[in-house]
Amino acid sequence: MDARPAALSLVRSRIALAALLCAAGFSVIAARLTEVMVFGVGAAGVATVAEPAHPMRADLVDRNGVLIARDLPVSDLYASPATFWDTNEASHALAQVTGAEEGHLEEAFAPKRGYVLVQRGLTPDARDAVMRLGLPGLTFEPNYKRYYPAGRIVAHAVGQVDPDDNGISGLELGLNDKVRGRADAAPITLSLDMRVQYVLEHEIDEAMKSFRAKAAGGIVLNVRTGEVLALSSRPDYEPNRHALGPGDSIRNRMTQDVYELGSIFKIFAFSEAVEESTIRLDEIFQVSSLKLGNHQIHDFERLGPYLSASMIFAESSNIGTAQIEMRSGPTRQKPFLRRLGLLDPLKTELPEVASPLYPRHWEWVEAATIGYGHGISVNPLSFVAAAASVVNGGTLLKPTFLKQDTTQVGERVVSESTSRTMRQLMRLVVTDGTGKKADVPGYDVGGKTGTAEKAENGTYAHHELISSFCGVFPISDPQFIVFIMLDEPHGNKESGGFATGGATAAPAVGKVIARVAPLLGVKRNDTFAAATP
Amino acid sequence: MIRTLNFVFMAITGLLCLGLYRIAENARVANSELRETRAAIVREHEALTVLGAEWARLTQPARLQALAQRHLRLSDRPGVELSSLTQLPPKNPPLAPEAQFRDAKIVVPAPETAPIAPKATTAVPAASPKDPAFAALHTGT
Numbered sequence: 212m213d214a215r216p217a218a219l220s221l222v223r224s225r226i227a228l229a230a231l232l233c234a235a236g237f238s239v240i241a242a243r244l245t246e247v248m249v250f251g252v253g254a255a256g257v258a259t260v261a262e263p264a265h266p267m268r269a270d271l272v273d274r275n276g277v278l279i280a281r282d283l284p285v286s287d288l289y290a291s292p293a294t295f296w297d298t299n300e301a302s303h304a305l306a307q308v309t310g311a312e313e314g315h316l317e318e319a320f321a322p323k324r325g326y327v328l329v330q331r332g333l334t335p336d337a338r339d340a341v342m343r344l345g346l347p348g349l350t351f352e353p354n355y356k357r358y359y360p361a362g363r364i365v366a367h368a369v370g371q372v373d374p375d376d377n378g379i380s381g382l383e384l385g386l387n388d389k390v391r392g393r394a395d396a397a398p399i400t401l402s403l404d405m406r407v408q409y410v411l412e413h414e415i416d417e418a419m420k421s422f423r424a425k426a427a428g429g430i431v432l433n434v435r436t437g438e439v440l441a442l443s444s445r446p447d448y449e450p451n452r453h454a455l456g457p458g459d460s461i462r463n464r465m466t467q468d469v470y471e472l473g474s475i476f477k478i479f480a481f482s483e484a485v486e487e488s489t490i491r492l493d494e495i496f497q498v499s500s501l502k503l504g505n506h507q508i509h510d511f512e513r514l515g516p517y518l519s520a521s522m523i524f525a526e527s528s529n530i531g532t533a534q535i536e537m538r539s540g541p542t543r544q545k546p547f548l549r550r551l552g553l554l555d556p557l558k559t560e561l562p563e564v565a566s567p568l569y570p571r572h573w574e575w576v577e578a579a580t581i582g583y584g585h586g587i588s589v590n591p592l593s594f595v596a597a598a599a600s601v602v603n604g605g606t607l608l609k610p611t612f613l614k615q616d617t618t619q620v621g622e623r624v625v626s627e628s629t630s631r632t633m634r635q636l637m638r639l640v641v642t643d644g645t646g647k648k649a650d651v652p653g654y655d656v657g658g659k660t661g662t663a664e665k666a667e668n669g670t671y672a673h674h675e676l677i678s679s680f681c682g683v684f685p686i687s688d689p690q691f692i693v694f695i696m697l698d699e700p701h702g703n704k705e706s707g708g709f710a711t712g713g714a715t716a717a718p719a720v721g722k723v724i725a726r727v728a729p730l731l732g733v734k735r736n737d738t739f740a741a742a743t744p
Numbered sequence: 745m746i747r748t749l750n751f752v753f754m755a756i757t758g759l760l761c762l763g764l765y766r767i768a769e770n771a772r773v774a775n776s777e778l779r780e781t782r783a784a785i786v787r788e789h790e791a792l793t794v795l796g797a798e799w800a801r802l803t804q805p806a807r808l809q810a811l812a813q814r815h816l817r818l819s820d821r822p823g824v825e826l827s828s829l830t831q832l833p834p835k836n837p838p839l840a841p842e843a844q845f846r847d848a849k850i851v852v853p854a855p856e857t858a859p860i861a862p863k864a865t866t867a868v869p870a871a872s873p874k875d876p877a878f879a880a881l882h883t884g885t
Binding site: 226233237240244277278279281282283284335358360361362364405406409410413 | 803
């Protein structure tokens with residue numbers, strides 16, 4: 212009888228144990244239910260979109276919102292050769308579809324192990340084509356590839372990125388911190404205007420073809436805001452390819468090269484003379500000959516023997532300009548050019564900017580030759596910025612490649628009166644001087660021609676010229692400056708055999724102004740138009 | 745009693761299992777739909793990105809100019825041939841200067857009952873503001 216209570220106790224303890232286990236189980240279930248239903252833990256985070264391997268870059272757009280550069284979704288294709296039945300067949304099929312080199316794939320697949328990169332940057336269409344092959348062991352890694360819809364049109368200014376989407380040249384490098392990792396942010400709006408850029412490139416190409424020039428370049432700049440509306444350099448390259456084609460060049464001649472620009476530098480000699488009142492514009496100078504020490508100064512063609520100061524500028528007399536510059540002398544000329552930013556490296560968003568070259572010993576002879584643009588080498592963008600500073604009312608202008616809404620008010624470099632006088636002189640160049648071919652009826656173009664002989668082996672090559680023209684319009688109230696430079700142009704029938712700036716670059720600038728002025732909203736001078744039959 | 749409780753607990757457990765399964769299944773389906781929707785959004789976004797770039801390529805001024813030259817009979821007129829409205833000649837030129845219009849007087853024909861018979865043989869005297877005939881001919885300001 213003693214065994215019954217003991218058995219009963221055993222059963223009860225087992226039931227209690229089972230109940231405890233059940234309670235524990237239910238507790239776990241209840242806890243999990245509460246967790247899932249009330250707090251929602253475990254439900255979130257399962258539906259995620261695969262992130263790309265690295266952050267995208269922001270779009271670059273022109274001042275009107277036209278797309279210049281964008282990251283497009285692509286795929287990097289990897290293969291596991293161990294899964295292929297026939298590696299040669301797989302190599303052939305993949306090479307056909309992706310454009311990869313078949314021999315390279317065969318070699319990489321032969322060991323049948325590891326993980327092999329087949330091709331980077333596959334477009335969605337190419338990815339679909341690979342999928343249709345039905346090969347096993349393929350993996351697509353999402354990636355992005357920088358695409359430039361305009362291709363060559365704006366290659367030098369915008370630059371390029373490397374395969375890892377890091378900027379390596381142009382604005383892609385200069386604005387790398389602003390662009391990289393900002394894919395979700397607003398696009399970066401550049402100062403460039405693709406319409407103006409196209410017109411500039413088109414006219415430069417035509418001029419290069421017409422005058423058989425070796426290279427060329429051009430700039431269109433807003434003289435009030437400092438915005439660069441267009442920048443072109445020839446030869447150019449295709450930024451969507453990472454290899455250069457025959458004759459291509461990544462060298463931006465408008466910022467990376469420095470040139471002795473020749474007579475367009477007379478703008479600064481005359482600005483200085485007018486500012487310092489060392490001349491009167493009606494003052495007569497002898498321009499038949501001038502010798503400074505052992506240095507004989509020549510004019511391109513015989514002028515004079517006497518010319519007024521204004522006609523020295525209009526006819527671009529080196530002899531006259533040297534005499535005018537000698538009145539200021541090196542001690543005043545050097546600080547004046549430094550104030551204009553011509554003796555220091557230009558600071559802008561473009562990283563590839565060459566420093567100016569000028570003589571260490573800057574004496575009287577150097578002052579005279581620098582007055583007419585020889586003996587000093589600057590990059591064309593620095594020159595254009597300095598010329599814009601003279602004509603915009605006399606305040607220093609810093610060029611920028613980002614869109615601006617306000618007028619720049621820089622340090623004063625010349626007085627408003629000097630700026631006005633210089634505009635009148637530049638108009639005289641076009642109406643009565645060497646720049647007649649740049650005139651555009653109704654738009655009052657002013658400007659200055661430049662023809663420099665290229666320095667070779669310590670001497671000047673008489674038949675290798677840098678011909679340029681710097682045009683400003685409308686000259687009464689300047690808004691834009693257009694600069695075009697041709698490297699080693701050759702005269703043709705149209706230019707009367709001349710290869711000077713006035714015969715080659717000036718008409719190209721005139722054509723650019725005639726096409727872009729209406730696009731930029733510059734009104735015709737109706738007084739002039741009414742007088743035109 | 746225990747048997748009843750066990751039955752009740754087991755029934756509750758079964759119901760809870762069913763409920764949990766239903767919730768889990770709904771969550772799985774919703775999660776799958778959400779994933780598909782997000783993937784579709786990503787695909788559409790990528791398509792927009794690609795199409796935007798394609799549009800920019802197709803609307804390049806160089807391409808448009810080439811197409812216009814090939815298919816349209818448009819000449820490449822320079823902008824200087826554009827003009828403003830002020831340069832257009834007036835459609836109906838004014839007959840007289842504006843000042844003359846301001847000073848114009850209305851001419852009223854003389855009543856037929858009182859014709860003025862010109863004297864053919866004698867000189868016509870100059871009209872005077874005091875002359876009733878002049879007054880009949882000239883009225884207004």
